[in-house]
Amino acid sequence: MFQLDNTLILLFQGYAWLPGLRRRASGEVVHTRVAGQRAVGLRGPDAVRFFYDEDHIERHTALPGPIKSTLFGHGAVHTLDGAAHRVRKAMFLSVLTGDGIGALVRHTTAAWDEAAASWGDGRRVVLFDEAAEILARGVCRWTGIPLAGAEAPALASDLVAMVDGFATPGPRHWRARSARARREAWLGRLVRDVRDGVATAPAGSALDVVAHHRDADGELLDPHTAAVELLNIIRPTTAVCWFVSFAAHALHRWPRHRAPLREGDDAFAEAFTHEVRRFYPFAPFLGGRAVRELTWRGETIPAGSLVLLDVYGQHHDPSLWEDPYAFDPRRFIGRDIGAYELIPQGGGAPDTGHRCPGEAVVIALLKALSTRLARLDYDVPRQDLTISLRRVPARPADGFVLTGARPVVTDSGAPRHASAAAPPPG
Numbered sequence: 001m002f003q004l005d006n007t008l009i010l011l012f013q014g015y016a017w018l019p020g021l022r023r024r025a026s027g028e029v030v031h032t033r034v035a036g037q038r039a040v041g042l043r044g045p046d047a048v049r050f051f052y053d054e055d056h057i058e059r060h061t062a063l064p065g066p067i068k069s070t071l072f073g074h075g076a077v078h079t080l081d082g083a084a085h086r087v088r089k090a091m092f093l094s095v096l097t098g099d100g101i102g103a104l105v106r107h108t109t110a111a112w113d114e115a116a117a118s119w120g121d122g123r124r125v126v127l128f129d130e131a132a133e134i135l136a137r138g139v140c141r142w143t144g145i146p147l148a149g150a151e152a153p154a155l156a157s158d159l160v161a162m163v164d165g166f167a168t169p170g171p172r173h174w175r176a177r178s179a180r181a182r183r184e185a186w187l188g189r190l191v192r193d194v195r196d197g198v199a200t201a202p203a204g205s206a207l208d209v210v211a212h213h214r215d216a217d218g219e220l221l222d223p224h225t226a227a228v229e230l231l232n233i234i235r236p237t238t239a240v241c242w243f244v245s246f247a248a249h250a251l252h253r254w255p256r257h258r259a260p261l262r263e264g265d266d267a268f269a270e271a272f273t274h275e276v277r278r279f280y281p282f283a284p285f286l287g288g289r290a291v292r293e294l295t296w297r298g299e300t301i302p303a304g305s306l307v308l309l310d311v312y313g314q315h316h317d318p319s320l321w322e323d324p325y326a327f328d329p330r331r332f333i334g335r336d337i338g339a340y341e342l343i344p345q346g347g348g349a350p351d352t353g354h355r356c357p358g359e360a361v362v363i364a365l366l367k368a369l370s371t372r373l374a375r376l377d378y379d380v381p382r383q384d385l386t387i388s389l390r391r392v393p394a395r396p397a398d399g400f401v402l403t404g405a406r407p408v409v410t411d412s413g414a415p416r417h418a419s420a421a422a423p424p425p426g
Contacts, residue, residue: 005033011168014390015284018043019313028297035064039306041285042296043314045340048347050296051309052355054081057288062306070176071166071235073184073228087216091229092357093350095206100142101364104237108138109368116376119405124381127248128399131241131369132156139237143230144205145190158183159238162231167284167392180231187227195220206233236358240365242393246280247272247370248400249387250327252380257329261374262408271332273367277344278315279327281387281394285310286346311343378405 010017018041021030030041042051051057060079063072072078077088111134119125136156140147147155158179165176193199194211201208210226210233221229250272251258260268286309294301301307316324320341321331340347345356356362384397 003031003033005036007035014392015281015312016389018285018308018310022313027299029299034306037306038302039308040301041308041310043310045338048309048340048343051288051307052348056294057307058291059288062287062289067166070162070180073231075225076228076232084216089357091209091213095209096357096361101361104142104361105364105368107141108135108365111137112369112372122404125402126399127402128241128245128395131244132160132238135238135240139234143233144202144207156238159235162235163239163393183231184224184227187230188223191223191226237361240362242282242395243276243366244369245396245400247276248373249385249396250276251374254327258374261371267333268329269367269371271329272370273363274332274342275327275329278342281312281389282344283311284392314343375408376405377408378402
C-alpha cells in the first residue's frame with residue numbers, strides 16, 4: 001500500500017505527529033514513510049520490549065547522518081550493536097554508576113550554589129542558560145576536563161546547540177554541526193595530550209577511562225571517537241538544563257509542589273523528578289531498523305523498515321497513566337516503575353541494552369537541582385512561558401526568566417540557604 005511521505009508533516013507537528021497518526025490508525029502498528037523510507041510506529045510497554053530486542057531491531061543503520069553529525073557523533077556507542085555495543089557501554093557504566101553519580105552531583109550543586117549567590121539584587125536570570133553553564137562547569141570538574149571559568153559560557157552554548165539543532169533543518173542544525181566539529185577537535189587534542197603525558201587525567205575520571213579504553217577489538221579508541229564519547233558524557237549532562245527549566249515551569253504553575261521539596265521529602269523529590277520527565281516533552285520518539293521481516297500484534301513490519309517508538313505518546317497514554325495530562329508527582333509515590341513504562345532515556349536494562357547509561361545521572365541531578373530551586377524565593381516577571389509541541393526539542397519560549405532570587409526565610413527569620421537540609425514558600 002502506498003504511503004505518503006510524512007517528513008514535512010513531522011517537522012510541522014513535532015511531538016503531536018506520531019500520536020496523531022496512531023489515533024487515526026486502525027491497528028496496533030502505524031504505517032507511514034519518513035525521509036523516503038518505510039516506517040512503522042509502535043507504543044506501549046510490550047512495544048518497548050519488542051523494540052529493544054536486538055533480534056528485532058538494530059541501531060547502527062537507523063540513525064540518519066544529520067543526527068550523527070549533531071547529537072550523537074559518528075562512531076558513538078548509540079550506533080553500535082551486539083558485542084561492540086556491550087563493550088563500549090561498559091565503559092560508560094564504569095563511570096556513570098555507583099559512587100561516581102554522587103561525586104557529579106556534588107560538583108554540580110557546588111557550581112549551582114556559586115552561581116545562585118550572584119542572582120540577587122534584581123538580576124535577570126534566564127534559568128535555561130544559567131543551568132546549562134552550571135551543569136557544564138560541574139560535569140567538566142567531575143570528568144577531569146580542564147575548563148577555565150571564562151570558557152564555560154561558550155562550552156555550555158556549544159553543548160546546548162548540539163541538542164537544540166539535531167531535529168530541525170536550518171540555522172539551528174548548522175549551529176549544531178559547527179559546535180560539534182569545534183568540540184570534537186578540542187577534546188581530540190586533549191585525549192592525545194593525555195596519552196602523550198602532556199596533560200594529566202585524574203585517575204579513574206571519565207577523561208582517564210575514555211582516553212585509555214580498549215574496544216571489543218582490543219584497540220584504543222581513535223582520538224576522534226574518544227572525543228565523541230566524552231561529548232556523550234558532558235553533552236547529555238548539560239542537557240539536563242531542559243529538565244531544570246521544565247521543573248521551574250512546573251513549580252510556577254503548580255506552586256503547591258514547592259513545600260514537600262523545601263521540607264526535604266526525599267520520596268516526593270524523586271517522584272517530582274519522574275513526573276517532570278514524564279509530563280514534559282523531550283524526545284518525541286526513538287528509532288531503529290527492522291533486521292528482518294517481523295510481526296507485531298498480527299501486523300507485518302517489512303525488513304529494513306524504520307521502527308519508531310512513540311515516547312511522547314506513551315508518556316501521555318491514558319491506559320498507562322491516570323489523567324496523563326495532569327502534572328501529578330504523587331502518581332510515582334509507592335509505585336514501582338517498570339523498565340518499559342517510563343522511557344525518556346529509553347527502555348529495558350541500561351547494563352545489557354540500549355537504555356541510556358546516564359539515566360541515573362539525569363535523575364540525581366534533576367532531583368538535587370529541583371530541590372535547590374524550590375529552596376529559593378524569586379520573582380517571575382512577565383514573559384512567554386509557552387512550550388510549543390512543534391519545536392523539537394521543546395523548551396519554555398523565554399527560557400524561564402527569574403529575578404530577585406534570595407534564600408528562603410524560615411519562621412525564625414533566619415535565611416534557609418540552598419545547601420540547607422530543607423526548601424521556600426510558593
